[in-house]
Amino acid sequence: FGNVSLFKLDLGQRCLVDLPYCIPFAESYGSTANGGNGVDVAFVSPQPLAESNRLLIIFRDGVMTLWDIKASRVVFVSGRTTQQQSHQEEKNVTSSCWACSKGSKVAIGYDSGDIYLWAIPDIFSAENSSSSSNPNLPLQRLNLGYKLDKVPIISLRWVPSDGKSGRLYINGFSEHAYLYQVLILNEESESRIVKMVLPITEACQGMEFVTGLSDPNKQRQTVLVLLLKSGQICLYDDSEIERYLLQSQSRSPPTLPSHSFVKQPYGDSGINVAKFYTSDRTATANEACIDL
Numbered sequence: 001f002g003n004v005s006l007f008k009l010d011l012g013q014r015c016l017v018d019l020p021y022c023i024p025f026a027e028s029y030g031s032t033a034n035g036g037n038g039v040d041v042a043f044v045s046p047q048p049l050a051e052s053n054r055l056l057i058i059f060r061d062g063v064m065t066l067w068d069i070k071a072s073r074v075v076f077v078s079g080r081t082t083q084q085q086s087h088q089e090e091k092n093v094t095s096s097c098w099a100c101s102k103g104s105k106v107a108i109g110y111d112s113g114d115i116y117l118w119a120i121p122d123i124f125s126a127e128n129s130s131s132s133s134n135p136n137l138p139l140q141r142l143n144l145g146y147k148l149d150k151v152p153i154i155s156l157r158w159v160p161s162d163g164k165s166g167r168l169y170i171n172g173f174s175e176h177a178y179l180y181q182v183l184i185l186n187e188e189s190e191s192r193i194v195k196m197v198l199p200i201t202e203a204c205q206g207m208e209f210v211t212g213l214s215d216p217n218k219q220r221q222t223v224l225v226l227l228l229k230s231g232q233i234c235l236y237d238d239s240e241i242e243r244y245l246l247q248s249q250s251r252s253p254p255t256l257p258s259h260s261f262v263k264q265p266y267g268d269s270g271i272n273v274a275k276f277y278t279s280d281r282t283a284t285a286n287e288a289c290i291d292l
């Protein structure tokens with residue numbers, strides 16, 4: 001458990017090639033009492049502005065390490081507090097995403113329904129340092145107003161806005177409850193959080209952002225694609241969501257974002273969509289693949 005291997009996408013052969021590089025669990029996690037038998041890796045993500053040299057490895061128990069690929073060593077460790085909590089408060093990581101453009105902040109969701117923002121030293125910071133006074137304490141806990149439900153946070157997405165703030169899309173789901181919220185977070189300060197609850201009528205099993213669905217002669221449009229529990233695909237214009245959040249901070253009453261449904265490319269009502277994939281957002285034409 002806990003080892004990380006690297007693969008390269010060979011576009012010519014259309015396959016993944018195993019690279020001769022491995023990050024051993026014993027070196028990335030460190031020697032602790034609870035890590036003797038290995039801990040699952042929940043997420044691995046390249047650090048913004050240092051994608052070719054730094055990886056953030058997040059373990060299922062909440063421990064996270066920043067790995068320098070060229071130096072083949074850990075340059076930062078955080079999250080030990082979640083790993084050291086008592087049994088009653090124990091929580092596992094279920095989702096994560098970067099929460100700023102320069103890679104100095106990460107949002108992590110847990111099966112307890114909690115979401116914490118953690119500080120990570122960016123590429124401009126001094127080596128082995130962090131902007132947080134205590135790297136084992138989170139910067140902030142996001143209050144979504146549903147603590148009693150304890151809905152596991154199954155996915156998070158960050159969309160930058162004006163360079164100073166951005167929107168965090170939050171999807172929670174369990175057998176008994178679900179939620180979908182969007183927050184405005186300020187990258188430089190912990191100012192008042194503005195949020196909205198997206199009025200969907202059933203649980204969301206996945207989300208993606210697709211750019212370029214509108215008329216190619218017009219400005220490129222970013223669409224939020226939601227995969228609902230029933231298998232339906234629901235679309236929201238991301239600019240309408242942003243406008244709603246901005247109007248919520250003023251006295252003018254905001255208008256709820258409109259949505260539409262995608263007509264499914266099959267007629268059998270017994271077939272449900274399992275996952276939705278999109279090609280690279282920088283591509284000139286977006287391609288989509290539906291896993292049935």
